[in-house]
Amino acid sequence: MQVIRWILGRLILLFNAVFSPKPMKREAAQQQQIDAEVRRIQLYQFEACPFCVKVRRAAKRLNLPLETRDAKQTSWEQELINGGGKRKVPCLRIEQDNGEIEWMYESADIINYLEKRFA
Template sequence: MQPGGGAKVVSMPTDRWIMSAFFRNWFKAKRADSPPASDAASMASTRARDGARGVEGLMLYGYPQCPFCARVLHAIESLGLEIPLRDTLRNVDHRNAVVEATGRGTVPVLRIDAGDGRAEWLPESTEIVRYLVSRFRDR
């Protein structure tokens, strides 16, 4: 405390601020420069161990580094499923598809294709896990 009762204001040294701004912008630029993940690479990231079951009509939108997506990916692996992952961090088209369908950019989102050409988008990791367990646990 300073005389007069006020709290002491501490500012970040200028050179430290410049370095933090530099790295923040550098990482943004690196992410923007990285090529979109191919569908084959996206598919490989959600493959379960040997004996995985391919699931028609389901696609997961998200990215592996997201803790909520990791919860869903763990459930997919535990159930022995193979569901393609559309990486919204690396591919702007996948990110735009989520925003267009749900009105927000949060992930994970599971796209469930109906047989008649319609698609249902299921957001929220807990709801996705609940859906997957109820549909595939006994198969």
């Protein structure tokens, strides 16, 4: 079973690389403002997780330089569990203007949030 999951994961990554979406174009000043806002957002993910790939593709399509954190690494895994309450990916960590941290777990919710905020 583990071998099958590994093979499927590699196929997902291959298809993602081959059929990668084109990022949207923005004016330089607008892109710099968005880049600054995105620095306060991190995506906890597994590299070959299909739902994580879906979120990363949406971020690329929106031209968002999201910081990704591999939740298989112990330090990021602990931060995810301590902050968000569970070891589930994808998870978007959002630092609000007032300093509060929001943890968003569902890929569809994450994509909707990114599209509403940055599209």
